[in-house]
Amino acid sequence: MKRRRLYFPIFSILVLACAILFFTDITGLDLIPGLPRLRFQQTTTFSTSSVTLSEVRALYELSTLEYVYRFVFPHDFLPEGQSIQEITRRLRGQPEGAEVEEILSADELLYLRTYNLATDVGLEHGGDFDFVVITLVMTAGFDVSEEPFGSDEAFVTSEYRDDQGVLHRRIEVPYPEAKILSTTVEDIVPDDYPYPDLPVGADSWRRITEYVRTQPLDDEVLTRILRTAEENGIVFLDQLLRSAGFDDVIFSEKQTTDR
Amino acid sequence: MRRSPVVRAALILATVCGVLAAGGVLAGCAPQRHVDVVRVEQQLRSLLELHTYEHIYRDVVYFGEERRFLGIRTVDRAVLFAIDISVRAGINLDEGFALTRDRSSRDRIYVRMPEAEVLGVDADEGSIHEYFIREQGGRINLMELTGQLDEVKERTRQDAVDRGLLGQAEENARAIIRRFLQLAGYTDVVFSTVVRDEEIQG
Numbered sequence: 102m103k104r105r106r107l108y109f110p111i112f113s114i115l116v117l118a119c120a121i122l123f124f125t126d127i128t129g130l131d132l133i134p135g136l137p138r139l140r141f142q143q144t145t146t147f148s149t150s151s152v153t154l155s156e157v158r159a160l161y162e163l164s165t166l167e168y169v170y171r172f173v174f175p176h177d178f179l180p181e182g183q184s185i186q187e188i189t190r191r192l193r194g195q196p197e198g199a200e201v202e203e204i205l206s207a208d209e210l211l212y213l214r215t216y217n218l219a220t221d222v223g224l225e226h227g228g229d230f231d232f233v234v235i236t237l238v239m240t241a242g243f244d245v246s247e248e249p250f251g252s253d254e255a256f257v258t259s260e261y262r263d264d265q266g267v268l269h270r271r272i273e274v275p276y277p278e279a280k281i282l283s284t285t286v287e288d289i290v291p292d293d294y295p296y297p298d299l300p301v302g303a304d305s306w307r308r309i310t311e312y313v314r315t316q317p318l319d320d321e322v323l324t325r326i327l328r329t330a331e332e333n334g335i336v337f338l339d340q341l342l343r344s345a346g347f348d349d350v351i352f353s354e355k356q357t358t359d360r
Numbered sequence: 361m362r363r364s365p366v367v368r369a370a371l372i373l374a375t376v377c378g379v380l381a382a383g384g385v386l387a388g389c390a391p392q393r394h395v396d397v398v399r400v401e402q403q404l405r406s407l408l409e410l411h412t413y414e415h416i417y418r419d420v421v422y423f424g425e426e427r428r429f430l431g432i433r434t435v436d437r438a439v440l441f442a443i444d445i446s447v448r449a450g451i452n453l454d455e456g457f458a459l460t461r462d463r464s465s466r467d468r469i470y471v472r473m474p475e476a477e478v479l480g481v482d483a484d485e486g487s488i489h490e491y492f493i494r495e496q497g498g499r500i501n502l503m504e505l506t507g508q509l510d511e512v513k514e515r516t517r518q519d520a521v522d523r524g525l526l527g528q529a530e531e532n533a534r535a536i537i538r539r540f541l542q543l544a545g546y547t548d549v550v551f552s553t554v555v556r557d558e559e560i561q562g
Contacts, residue, residue, distance in 0.1 A: 145425065149423070
């Protein structure tokens, strides 16, 4: 008899639980989409943006090479074999006023800076890190408003007759030295980004991308990029000038300069 | 043991609720796709693009979310920031660019040039200026930020085109090529424009 008296409260609680679960938005779960629901929660999202033209400018860039590379922040900038505890211990043992750059090795310095940034922007969780994959696009080529193409005497043209008396045209072109025209962070398109989202505000995102963008590129890679960009430029100029009627296109020797 | 209809109904109801709730919880806790974080890709690509004009826009973005439960605010997230978006135009020299000499005149050359096009629209992360950020009850996420920028980029691109970016880019491209050919000795440079395939089909 006593048990029977409990049936009604149990049944009522279960019905109430079902009603809350399926017919209200209190739990935030949408187990059966399409069911009518009583709304206890209210969510308002807003987004506005206004775009204004701030600058227009002429460009004179001939891009002949694009180099796309990806980094995983912060992992790619945390050299193996380093730890923040060890770095901190070393810094504590130094006299006051000593420069961090003089105390730490290049790897330790990179680790410390990356660790500090990751912590500042909230990516560090007890020694573990959230991560973001950043794609950089570097373009290399020539600024045609600069030397040698900017000069009025950039090309030297001449004519000569060969042994059969055929007239030939010849042009001497200064060696076009390629340079890095731009390094940009490829904009992330949410639908095409297959990695986990991470909590960062606008300013934190600026700091992360600037940090990654300004990391020096390996000298060997940079040399390969510039050399390939120059080769592409020479092939293009050679074809262009030959189709403009020059039989001989002579590029001057490359000047050896320190980059 | 025979149970009363009320108990049986309660048991069935509890079982159904349990199964559905467990399904919902399991779906919510499904493990995310494994991501190989050490894979770093590099790619070299040859191109021939003459970038000749750029419009830079300042975009001021304000977005956020507010949630209330029984009238009490539980989440209040918002961010206001500004960012530069650049729209670059020029010509792709791989698409039909060609020179033809005039046999009757040593000083004249014909240039067939592709139409100017938008070569890139890029949000410059380095130019971000965050005016304020409010993160009560939740944080702003990267995909929300980048999603906002992605939406505005097409609008910015269209505005640049409407303001004559392509005409300016084509004019400057002609000036660059004319000067280049003048350096090679051609004083009379005549241009014609290549109409792209998609325009013919469209």
